[in-house]
Amino acid sequence: MSLLVTGSIGIDTVKTPFGVSENCLGGSATYFSMAAGFFGPVRFVGVVGGDCPFDLAEVFAGRGVDLTGLEVGAGSKTFRWTGSYSKNMDERTTEHMELGVLGEAPPKVPGDFRDSQFVFLANTAPALQLEVLEQIKRPVFVAADTMNCWIQGHLDDLRALLKRIDCLIINEDEAEALGGEGNLVKAAQRILKMGAGVVVIKKGGSGSIMANAEGELCILPAYPATDVKDPTGAGDSFAGGFMGYLAAQGNAEFRTLRTAVAYGTVVASFTIADFSINGLTSTNRAQIDARLKVLRNVTKF
Amino acid sequence: MSLLVTGSIGIDTVKTPFGVSENCLGGSATYFSMAAGFFGPVRFVGVVGGDCPFDLAEVFAGRGVDLTGLEVGAGSKTFRWTGSYSKNMDERTTEHMELGVLGEAPPKVPGDFRDSQFVFLANTAPALQLEVLEQIKRPVFVAADTMNCWIQGHLDDLRALLKRIDCLIINEDEAEALGGEGNLVKAAQRILKMGAGVVVIKKGGSGSIMANAEGELCILPAYPATDVKDPTGAGDSFAGGFMGYLAAQGNAEFRTLRTAVAYGTVVASFTIADFSINGLTSTNRAQIDARLKVLRNVTKF
Numbered sequence: 001m002s003l004l005v006t007g008s009i010g011i012d013t014v015k016t017p018f019g020v021s022e023n024c025l026g027g028s029a030t031y032f033s034m035a036a037g038f039f040g041p042v043r044f045v046g047v048v049g050g051d052c053p054f055d056l057a058e059v060f061a062g063r064g065v066d067l068t069g070l071e072v073g074a075g076s077k078t079f080r081w082t083g084s085y086s087k088n089m090d091e092r093t094t095e096h097m098e099l100g101v102l103g104e105a106p107p108k109v110p111g112d113f114r115d116s117q118f119v120f121l122a123n124t125a126p127a128l129q130l131e132v133l134e135q136i137k138r139p140v141f142v143a144a145d146t147m148n149c150w151i152q153g154h155l156d157d158l159r160a161l162l163k164r165i166d167c168l169i170i171n172e173d174e175a176e177a178l179g180g181e182g183n184l185v186k187a188a189q190r191i192l193k194m195g196a197g198v199v200v201i202k203k204g205g206s207g208s209i210m211a212n213a214e215g216e217l218c219i220l221p222a223y224p225a226t227d228v229k230d231p232t233g234a235g236d237s238f239a240g241g242f243m244g245y246l247a248a249q250g251n252a253e254f255r256t257l258r259t260a261v262a263y264g265t266v267v268a269s270f271t272i273a274d275f276s277i278n279g280l281t282s283t284n285r286a287q288i289d290a291r292l293k294v295l296r297n298v299t300k301f
Numbered sequence: 302m303s304l305l306v307t308g309s310i311g312i313d314t315v316k317t318p319f320g321v322s323e324n325c326l327g328g329s330a331t332y333f334s335m336a337a338g339f340f341g342p343v344r345f346v347g348v349v350g351g352d353c354p355f356d357l358a359e360v361f362a363g364r365g366v367d368l369t370g371l372e373v374g375a376g377s378k379t380f381r382w383t384g385s386y387s388k389n390m391d392e393r394t395t396e397h398m399e400l401g402v403l404g405e406a407p408p409k410v411p412g413d414f415r416d417s418q419f420v421f422l423a424n425t426a427p428a429l430q431l432e433v434l435e436q437i438k439r440p441v442f443v444a445a446d447t448m449n450c451w452i453q454g455h456l457d458d459l460r461a462l463l464k465r466i467d468c469l470i471i472n473e474d475e476a477e478a479l480g481g482e483g484n485l486v487k488a489a490q491r492i493l494k495m496g497a498g499v500v501v502i503k504k505g506g507s508g509s510i511m512a513n514a515e516g517e518l519c520i521l522p523a524y525p526a527t528d529v530k531d532p533t534g535a536g537d538s539f540a541g542g543f544m545g546y547l548a549a550q551g552n553a554e555f556r557t558l559r560t561a562v563a564y565g566t567v568v569a570s571f572t573i574a575d576f577s578i579n580g581l582t583s584t585n586r587a588q589i590d591a592r593l594k595v596l597r598n599v600t601k602f
Contacts, residue, residue: 182389
């Protein structure tokens with residue numbers, strides 16, 4: 001089934017204990033599309049400024065990513081983010097951020113994309129996520145990301161969004177803030193009461209927890225990666241692998257969602273092996289499937 | 302096969318966000334034996350002072366724990382520990398500690414225990430762990446715990462111990478310190494080069510990683526417990542479930558070790574549900590097996 005993503009395209013400068021990557025391609029829609037592209041076609045909706053140094057058509061060439069929804073704000077600036085990671089890369093500091101086009105009107109969903117069945121709304125203001133979602137006719141499965149600033153400052157909008165989506169994919173600290181509870185299983189239960197039927201909590205190097213409103217649980221560790229250079233984009237790559245697999249399967253039964261979490265986990269393990277999207281562009285579906293097999297093997301007892 | 306444990310018996314005072322438990326029964330050998338007792342008989346070796354308020358014969362009545370190795374230092378004091386936990390219970394502070402008998406000569410292994418096949422050396426000075434181990438004739442599988450003060454201050458003794466044991470069971474921060482590496486898979490690989498053929502790294506609420514010298518890995522999440530009151534003893538209960546299952550199976554093949562990790566994980570989830578050993582004394586093997594099934598189900602994909 002069709003899969004649409006809307007999110008950011010960014011010019012990132014990232015500092016990790018393993019080096020610095022200046023003015024490299026980043027952004028949630030970028031990582032998501034690159035990850036989801038391993039599973040099937042992706043419809044891309046996002047905006048860059050006239051200053052964007054990247055040729056996205058070239059970046060995504062041969063990867064089944066339809067850029068019809070890519071807008072160029074000629075007189076505007078591309079989103080820029082500069083961040084650094086702590087020694088163990090478990091903490092991230094935003095050193096500088098220029099919203100640019102992300103502070104302007106959200107992109108329009110092209111007419112040909114309005115029949116999309118699987119939809120991922122990457123992190124942005126929940127009101128804007130809703131605005132994009134309203135342009136989709138009859139989505140089958142909608143997932144969204146959010147972050148602490150919306151949980152703290154725009155909770156009503158976020159609650160309205162949660163009633164309209166099927167799945168929320170968030171980090172551990174966001175789940176604690178939204179669920180008002182440090183125990184993640186309990187936090188998930190509280191979030192499920194707000195609307196979305198499925199919640200996926202990403203715990204970085206400690207894996208993820210997925211829960212649904214029927215009380216089913218899936219808990220997987222992270223892939224045992226020994227090659228970790230830059231965690232940027234891991235969460236969006238996880239979402240890309242997760243949604244890409246679901247759209248390819250064409251259903252969102254919990255059994256399918258479990259394998260989708262495993263694929264998300266594995267795809268993210270390639271992202272973190274290098275800066276920008278290099279960890280993803282240098283792998284392939286066969287390598288992803290090989291790691292899925294490893295993940296299945298190490299969690300078996 | 303026979304299973305012997307040597308470790309502490311303590312008078313604990315524990316403060317968690319869920320309450321305070323004063324002068325309650327604690328200690329590594331206590332938690333270990335209670336946990337291992339669900340799987341088969343346990344030979345207990347440890348020392349208390351003349352002031353010990355607990356009747357261990359009564360505590361362990363009907364649980365298959367042989368207390369022949371329990372010594373009472375009439376003129377000495379029982380080990381005391383007072384500790385408190387942070388809000389999320391992921392950090393523990395020792396507020397007060399009196400070694401008492403633990404600062405004196407280590408216990409002797411009774412003659413009838415010297416043919417023990419499975420042995421667990423709970424945390425203490427590695428030189429003392431070696432001294433106990435030398436009293437065992439032909440152990441089949443020896444596991445030991447350690448902590449940061451021995452890694453930092455007694456590394457030569459610890460390295461000597463590692464060459465004599467089959468398995469090291471430690472926490473995440475201890476693995477980082479001993480392996481000199483924040484990536485736990487790499488840390489495990491470095492520790493394996495020091496001697497022990499198997500290393501198990503406990504990550505508290507994030508589960509555990511087990512690795513062996515042949516490159517096999519087992520990574521399991523923690524049991525999704527919603528009832529968490531006091532994490533004290535979780536690590537020793539994990540070790541008890543792990544070793545108890547191994548001794549009952551009578552082998553230490555990696556396949557058996559995987560299930561042993563799962564049992565350790567599940568037994569620890571009962572420990573943390575209440576203060577002292579109450580979470581363990583109020584459960585039974587059927588409930589443990591039911592949680593093992595849940596753990597298998599939530600990690601399946």
